[in-house]
Structures are given as structure tokens and as C-alpha cells.
Amino acid sequence: MICRLTMAILSVVTGKGRQHDFSIFKDSRLLLHPDALLLADSGYQGIKKHHQNSTLPVKKKKGQPLSAEDKADNKALSKRRILIEHVNRRCKIFRIAKDVYRGKHKHYSLTWKLVAALVNLRYGCI
Template sequence: MQLLVHPITRRILCVATGCGATHDLRLLRESKTAIHPDTELLADAGYRGIQHQHAHTRTPKKASKHHPLTDTQRTDNRRLAQVRLPVGHVIRRLKIFRILKETYRHRRRRFHLRVNLIAALCNRIPIQT
């Protein structure tokens, strides 16, 4: 399941679902979600490589054995995580519903509809700060 969430208002803008375990970037490409070219996209490490399609994308930098992160890269990753924190709260609000928390055991035909309805409910619930 893929979510596009506005980080300030915490509203779910778009939901895309896939069949089975699907990589995040592949799900984004297959869903053909249109993102305006001037929009800044804040993504997690699962979307590494999206910079080729969307120029204004920020993903965390990855350290390797031979190339450790510099202090500036580490602080950039921390800032990005702080900005993405409200998105994690939205995901937590979605997973309150058992249908999204546990294994889905019904027919897949209406799963996307149910996810959209749950997203609409979460958008209607007032946010407590």
C-alpha cells in the first residue's frame, strides 16, 4: 500500500494498492500516480532511484562499508526524518483498523475500495496535537 500524505495538514491525498508484496518504487510506477514536477517529494529509503523520474525528491542518504555518512548527511537524514514524522502518525491512524493491520483474508476485488474508505475516515477524524 502506498500513501501520498500532505506533511502539514496530514491529509491523505492518494492511496495505491498492489497485489501481494510489492516494492514501493514499483508500486508507484505501476499506479501511474501523477505528481506535479514542481512538487517536493519526501520519501523513505524504499523510493531510492525515484530521482530519475521526479527531480524534486528527497530520500535519506545511505551509508556503506567504504563510504560512511558525513556529519552533514547525517543531519540531513535527521531533518528529513523529522519532517516525515507526521506521515508515520497518519500510517499509525490507518493501522488502527484491523483490516489494514493484519493479513487480508477476503477477496482482493474490493480491497482498494475498502482502503480508500478507511483513508476517507482517517481524513475526517480530527487531528489531536
């Protein structure tokens, strides 16, 4: 979870083994303020059930192209989400977060939290 104003990493949640991001989000039970805006990618279909104030890109229906308005909305959303992807890139600079994790699995969450803290410290988000 990232704050768009400060670009600080607020929370890191990990799962055991290979899990989809949305299932990790559902299992984490993060306490989010109802007015907080969630910008998610298309992998989070169904997030409206868990958080009403969330924005997803519009997916095209089978056999029907997207309208010009839907394309413009998706482009505007991707322009807002690119900042989140830049923070992900900052984390992936650290090789331990980019490559296959070879440490003890019980320390995986701690490792990601340390990488997030280093990213926040390096870019002055704290």
C-alpha cells in the same frame, strides 16, 4: 500520498500480491506537479528518474561512514517524515488495515480507500 499541510490522505494506491512500495509507485503513474516535494525513505532509491523534486536519505557507502553533514541531513529529513508515519499509524488503528486481509482481493483497494476516508474524517482533514 499525504498533504503535509493538512495531513490529509490524498491518494491510496495498492498493488496485487506482495509488491515493493516503489514498484507500486512506478506502476501507478500518479500525476504529480513538478514542484511538489516528495519525502521518501531509502526504499525509493531511483525516484529521481520519475520525480525530480524528491528527497531521500543518504545511504552510507561500503566501508565509509556517513559524514556529520549527511547524518544531520538524514535526521532533518526523518523529522519531516515522522508526520507521514503518524498518518500511517492512524490507518493501522483500523484492524482491517493492520492484520492479514481476509476479504476478497478485488475489494482490497476499496477497503484502503475507505480507511483513508475514515481517517481524514476522524481527524478533520476534509
